[in-house]
Amino acid sequence: MRKRSKRERSGSPSAISLYVHVPFCRSKCPYCAFYSLSPAIGGISSFLQALEGEIELFKREGDLPRIRTAYIGGGTPSVLSLPDWKRLISILERAFTFLPRAEVTVEANPGSLTGEHLSLWKDWRVTRVSLGVQSLQDKDLLVAGRAHNRRQALDSMAKITGTGLSLSADLLFGLPGQNLRSWGETLREILSQGVDHVSIYQLTLEEGTPWGERPQNDLAEGYPFYRWAQYYLEKKGLLQYEIASFARPGRWCRHNVSYWTGGEFIGLGPSAWGYMNYERTRNIPDLAEYCLMVSRGNKPVCYSERLEGDRLASESTILALRTRWGIRLQDLRRDWCKDWPERMNAALEELPRDLFRSSPGRIALSRRGMRVGNSIWERLLP
Amino acid sequence: MKVPIERIRNFCIIAHVDHGKSTLADRLLEATTTVSAREMREQILDTLELERERGITIKLVPVQMKYRASDGQDYTLNLIDTPGHVDFTYEVSRSLAACEGALLIVDAAQGVEAQTVANAYLAVEQGLEIVPVINKIDLPSARPEQAAKEIEEVVGLDCSEVLLASAKEGTGITQILEAVIRKVPPPSGDRDSPLQALVFDSIYNNYRGVICYIRVANGTIRTGDTVTFMATRKSFQVEEIGVFGPDMRPVDELGPGEVGYLICNIKSVEEARVGDTVTSQRIPAKSPLPGYRKVKPVVFCGFYPLERDEYPQLRDALEKLQMNDAAIFFEPESSTALGFGFRCGFLGLLHMEIAKERLNREFGVDLVATAPNVIYQIRTTAGEMIEAHRPSDFPEANQIEEVLEPFIKITSFVPAEYVGKAMQLCQDRRGFFLEMDYITPQRARVVYELPLAEFIIDFHDRLKSVTRGFASIDYEHSGFRASNLVKVDIMIGGDPVDAFCFVCHADRAYHRGQEVVRKLKEIIPRQLFEVSLQAAIGKRVIVRQNVKPLRKDVLAKCYGGDITRKRKLLEKQKEGKKRMKQIGRISLPQEAFLAFLKAGDEEEE
Numbered sequence: 011m012r013k014r015s016k017r018e019r020s021g022s023p024s025a026i027s028l029y030v031h032v033p034f035c036r037s038k039c040p041y042c043a044f045y046s047l048s049p050a051i052g053g054i055s056s057f058l059q060a061l062e063g064e065i066e067l068f069k070r071e072g073d074l075p076r077i078r079t080a081y082i083g084g085g086t087p088s089v090l091s092l093p094d095w096k097r098l099i100s101i102l103e104r105a106f107t108f109l110p111r112a113e114v115t116v117e118a119n120p121g122s123l124t125g126e127h128l129s130l131w132k133d134w135r136v137t138r139v140s141l142g143v144q145s146l147q148d149k150d151l152l153v154a155g156r157a158h159n160r161r162q163a164l165d166s167m168a169k170i171t172g173t174g175l176s177l178s179a180d181l182l183f184g185l186p187g188q189n190l191r192s193w194g195e196t197l198r199e200i201l202s203q204g205v206d207h208v209s210i211y212q213l214t215l216e217e218g219t220p221w222g223e224r225p226q227n228d229l230a231e232g233y234p235f236y237r238w239a240q241y242y243l244e245k246k247g248l249l250q251y252e253i254a255s256f257a258r259p260g261r262w263c264r265h266n267v268s269y270w271t272g273g274e275f276i277g278l279g280p281s282a283w284g285y286m287n288y289e290r291t292r293n294i295p296d297l298a299e300y301c302l303m304v305s306r307g308n309k310p311v312c313y314s315e316r317l318e319g320d321r322l323a324s325e326s327t328i329l330a331l332r333t334r335w336g337i338r339l340q341d342l343r344r345d346w347c348k349d350w351p352e353r354m355n356a357a358l359e360e361l362p363r364d365l366f367r368s369s370p371g372r373i374a375l376s377r378r379g380m381r382v383g384n385s386i387w388e389r390l391l392p
Numbered sequence: 393m394k395v396p397i398e399r400i401r402n403f404c405i406i407a408h409v410d411h412g413k414s415t416l417a418d419r420l421l422e423a424t425t426t427v428s429a430r431e432m433r434e435q436i437l438d439t440l441e442l443e444r445e446r447g448i449t450i451k452l453v454p455v456q457m458k459y460r461a462s463d464g465q466d467y468t469l470n471l472i473d474t475p476g477h478v479d480f481t482y483e484v485s486r487s488l489a490a491c492e493g494a495l496l497i498v499d500a501a502q503g504v505e506a507q508t509v510a511n512a513y514l515a516v517e518q519g520l521e522i523v524p525v526i527n528k529i530d531l532p533s534a535r536p537e538q539a540a541k542e543i544e545e546v547v548g549l550d551c552s553e554v555l556l557a558s559a560k561e562g563t564g565i566t567q568i569l570e571a572v573i574r575k576v577p578p579p580s581g582d583r584d585s586p587l588q589a590l591v592f593d594s595i596y597n598n599y600r601g602v603i604c605y606i607r608v609a610n611g612t613i614r615t616g617d618t619v620t621f622m623a624t625r626k627s628f629q630v631e632e633i634g635v636f637g638p639d640m641r642p643v644d645e646l647g648p649g650e651v652g653y654l655i656c657n658i659k660s661v662e663e664a665r666v667g668d669t670v671t672s673q674r675i676p677a678k679s680p681l682p683g684y685r686k687v688k689p690v691v692f693c694g695f696y697p698l699e700r701d702e703y704p705q706l707r708d709a710l711e712k713l714q715m716n717d718a719a720i721f722f723e724p725e726s727s728t729a730l731g732f733g734f735r736c737g738f739l740g741l742l743h744m745e746i747a748k749e750r751l752n753r754e755f756g757v758d759l760v761a762t763a764p765n766v767i768y769q770i771r772t773t774a775g776e777m778i779e780a781h782r783p784s785d786f787p788e789a790n791q792i793e794e795v796l797e798p799f800i801k802i803t804s805f806v807p808a809e810y811v812g813k814a815m816q817l818c819q820d821r822r823g824f825f826l827e828m829d830y831i832t833p834q835r836a837r838v839v840y841e842l843p844l845a846e847f848i849i850d851f852h853d854r855l856k857s858v859t860r861g862f863a864s865i866d867y868e869h870s871g872f873r874a875s876n877l878v879k880v881d882i883m884i885g886g887d888p889v890d891a892f893c894f895v896c897h898a899d900r901a902y903h904r905g906q907e908v909v910r911k912l913k914e915i916i917p918r919q920l921f922e923v924s925l926q927a928a929i930g931k932r933v934i935v936r937q938n939v940k941p942l943r944k945d946v947l948a949k950c951y952g953g954d955i956t957r958k959r960k961l962l963e964k965q966k967e968g969k970k971r972m973k974q975i976g977r978i979s980l981p982q983e984a985f986l987a988f989l990k991a992g993d994e995e996e997e
Contacts, residue, residue, distance in 0.1 A: 269955075283954050290955065315956075325955065328962075388966045391959075 025078035031279030032084040043216035045281035045295040063304040079265035088118035120166040121158035138176035178207035183235035206261040320392040323347040336374025357389040407497035408505035416559035424457035455638040470651040490607035493521040493576030500534035504542040505864035530558040581648025587611030596715030602658035628656035689737025694762035696733030709755035729891040769796040789930030796872040810859040821846035
C-alpha cells in the first residue's frame with residue numbers, strides 16, 4: 011500500500027501549491043540555466059496538450075488537492091498568445107479547485123507583456139505579476155543579453171500597477187561593468203513604480219550556460235550591491251523576509267515561502283520540480299520527451315529522491331534559515347533525526363552572535379547573517 | 393693485475409663549475425679503455441639522475457684506470473671526481489685527502505674563476521702536486537695564453553708546461569695522462585705497518601648496507617679481516633673489498649696507496665663516519681690518519697609532507713637520504729600550520745634544493761619546504777647562549793641581550809665594468825668591504841664579509857644578474873657576529889602562525905612585515921568575520937591589515953523550487969573547505985600555505 015501523505019492522513023485533502031513551467035522564451039539569456047526553448051509553431055500547442063495529459067496522470071492517483079498558491083513560471087509565460095493563455099486557464103480551472111484567496115503569480119518579461127495579457131490574467135484569478143526587469147539601465151540589459159530595454163520595463167510596470175495587480179520586480183546584480191551607482195538608481199526608480207515586492211539575484215555562473223562555460227571579465231563583486239539593497243529597501247518599507255526577497259508588509263510571496271517551509275507542491279511541465287510526501291521529483295527537461303512520456307501514459311519524471319533522517323532535518327533547517335522567521339526550535343522534529351538539535355547547535359555555536367537575530371524559541375539569521383548565508387548553511391549539511 | 397706502489401697514481405680533477413671537468417673524466421676513461429665505447433655515456437661518473445640533468449657533480453665517485461704509459465710500463469690511475477659547486481666544497485676537500493695530485497682545469501675562454509682559486513688553494517694546502525690544464529681550446533673565443541697568464545698570476549702556479557686540451561674533441565688527453573704519471577708522485581706507504589685506511593666517503597645500498605670508499609695509507613686489508621673504525625671503536629668483519637672500474641669489482645687485497653671500497657655489513661652510516669680511519673683489530677695502528685672536520689649545516693628549513701599522513705614516509709626517506717649524504721641534518725618538528733615535519737640542515741641552498749628533489753624523485757615524497765634560515769646565536773639577559781635553528785627558538789624579545797648571526801667571507805671575480813654594481817649589491821646586503829684588486833686590467837677580485845642570511849636568500853642569482861652572468865664566487869665561513877636582528881611574528885586573528893614568522897635586520901622588519909602581510913591578505917580566503925593580520929616585534933605591532941568578511945556568492949537564484957541545485961553548490965563549497973587548516977577561528981586552505989611559500993620562491997628567483 012502506498013504511504014499516505016500528510017493531506018491524506020488529515021482526512022480532507024489540505025491545500026497545497028502548484029507550479030507550472032512554461033518552457034518558452036523568445037531569446038535565451040546567456041546566464042540562465044532554466045529549461046526553455048523558442049516558441050516554434052506547434053510547440054506551444056503540444057505543450058498544452060501534454061500538460062493536460064500530465065494532470066490526468068495525477069488524477070489517476072486520487073483526488074487533486076486544492077490549490078492555495080500557484081506560480082506560472084518559465085521560461086516566459088507571457089510569450090504565450092491570448093488564445094493559448096485561454097486554453098491554459100481552462101485546463102487549470104477544469105482540473106484544480108483554487109482556494110478563494112489563492113495567491114496566483116505569473117512571470118512575465120517586459121518585451122512580451124501586453125495589456126490584453128494583463129486584463130485576461132486579472133479576470134482569471136492572477137493576484138501578482140513577477141516581472142523580469144533585471145535592471146533599468148540599458149547598458150546592463152544589453153550586457154545581460156535581455157530582449158527588452160529600460161523604456162519597455164517602465165512601460166510594463168506601469169501597465170501592471172494600472173491593472174491593479176500586485177507587482178514584483180526581479181533584479182540582477184553582479185553583472186559585468188555594473189556599479190553601485192547604477193544599482194542604486196535602479197532600486198530608486200523601481201520603488202517609484204509602485205512595486206510591492208522585489209527579488210534580487212546575484213548573477214551566478216551556472217554550468218551549461220554560455221557564461222558558465224566562458225566567464226565574463228570584470229564581473230562585479232556582489233557584496234556591496236546586496237548590502238545596499240538591504241539598507242535601502244528596508245528604509246523604503248520593503249522588509250527583507252528571505253535571502254533574496256523584499257516585500258511591503260503582508261505582500262510576501264506565499265508560494266515561495268511555502269518552498270522554504272517544506273510545503274508540498276505539484277510541479278507541471280518539462281523540467282518542473284515537485285515535492286509531495288517527502289519525495290522530491292523532477293520532470294524531464296526536454297519538451298519532446300516530456301510530450302512522448304505523457305502520451306504513453308507515463309509520468310514524465312526523470313529524477314526523484316526521498317528525504318529522511320538527517321538529510322531531511324538538514325535541508326529543512328537550511329531552507330527555513332533563508333527566511334526572516336527562521337526555524338522554530340519546537341519544529342525541529344526529533345523523528346527526522348534524533349540528535350539534530352544538538353548537531354545544529356554544535357555547528358552554529360562557534361559563529362559570531364551577530365549573525366543571528368535574537369528571538370525566543372527561534373533561530374533566524376540577522377541581516378548580517380544573511381550576507382554570509384552560504385557559509386552558515388554549509389555547516390548544516392548532514 | 394697488481395702494480396707496485398711506485399706505479400700507482402691517485403689524483404683528482406678540480407675546476408670551477410662548468411669548466412668541463414666531467415667531460416674530461418669521460419675522455420680519460422675512454423682513453424684508458426676503462427669503459428668501452430659501447431658502455432660510454434655522457435658524464436659517466438655522475439651517477440645521480442639529478443647530476444646529469446643539472447650538469448653538476450654532487451657525489452664524488454672514485455674510479456680505477458689501467459694505463460700503459462709511453463715508458464712501456466703499466467700504471468694504475470685512481471681518479472676521484474669532485475663536485476664543483478661551492479655548497480660542496482667539503483666534498484672536494486675529502487677527495488683531496490685521498491690523492492697525491494690534482495688536475496686543475498681552467499676554461500680557455502673564461503679564465504680563472506673564484507672556485508678555481510679556492511679549490512687550487514685547498515689542494516696546495518693538502519700538499520698535492522697540481523697539474524694545470526687549459527680546457528676547451530676548441531672554442532672560437534678561447535684565449536689559452538691569457539688563461540695561462542691568469543693561472544700564473546692569480547693562482548701562482550708555474551705554467552711553462554701547461555697542457556692544452558679539448559675534452560669535447562678529445563685532444564690533449566694522452567698528454568694529460570702522461571703528465572699525471574710524470575708529475576704526480578706515487579703514494580708513499582708501508583706495507584708492513586699496521587693498517588691505516590681513510591674513509592673518504594660512504595654510500596648506502598639497500599642490499600649491501602654501507603659501502604665505504606677507502607684509501608689505504610699503510611698496511612693491507614683483505615677479505616675476512618676484522619677491522620676497527622677508530623673513531624667509533626666498532627669492529628666488523630670484511631665481507632668484500634674491491635675497486636671501481638667504474639663498477640664495483642671485488643679484489644682480494646688492497647695495499648698502500650690503493651683506492652677502493654669496503655663492505656662489512658655496516659647498517660648505519662653513523663657507524664662508519666666519513667673521515668674515520670679503518671685499522672686492523674688484531675694489530676691496531678697507534679693513531680688515526682688526519683681526518684677532516686665534520687661539516688656543519690648552515691642553512692635550515694622545514695620539510696613537511698604535503699599529505700599529512702605521509703609523515704612516516706618522509707622520515708624513512710630522510711633517513712635513507714642521509715645514508716648517502718651524511719651532511720644532511722634533520723630533527724622532528726611540528727608547526728601549527730603544516731603539522732608534523734622535520735627541521736633540516738644543509739650546506740647551502742643548492743644542497744637543500746637537491747635534497748628536496750631527490751626526496752621527491754627517488755623516494756616519491758611530495759613535500760613543502762618552508763623559507764630557509766641560518767642558525768642564530770642568542771645571548772639572553774640571563775647570560776645564557778642559545779642556538780636558534782628556527783624563528784620560534786627565539787626567546788621573548790625582552791630576554792634577548794644580543795643576537796649573533798653567521799657571516800661568510802665571499803670572494804668574487806668580476807669583470808671590471810660590473811665592479812660597481814657588485815659592490816653595491818654587497819653593501820645592500822649588509823656586507824663589510826674587505827679588499828679589492830685587479831687580477832688583470834679587465835677583471836677584479838672583490839672580497840666582502842656578508843651575513844650568511846643575506847647570502848642564502850638570492851645573492852648568487854642577483855650577483856649573476858647585475859654582472860650579466862660574468863661574476864663567479866666562492867665563500868668560506870667566517871664566524872658569528874652580533875647584528876641588530878629581530879624576530880617578526882606574523883599573527884592571523886591574533887594568533888601567531890609559526891610558518892610565517894621570520895628573523896631579519898631591524899631596519900628591514902617593517903618592509904618585510906608589510907610584504908608578508910600583503911601576501912597573506914591576497915591568499916587568505918574571506919571568512920565570516922573580519923580577520924586581522926599583524927606583523928609584530930615582541931608586543932609591538934608594526935604592520936596591521938584586515939581581511940574584510942566574506943563577500944562573494946551572497947546569494948543565488950532558487951530555480952523554481954529546485955532545492956537540489958543549491959544543495960549541490962553548498963556541498964561543493966563544503967568539499968573545498970575540507971582541506972583547510974583551522975587556526976583559531978580561521979580556516980586556511982593548505983593551498984594558501986603553499987601559495988605563500990611559493991610566492992616567496994618566485995621573489996627569490
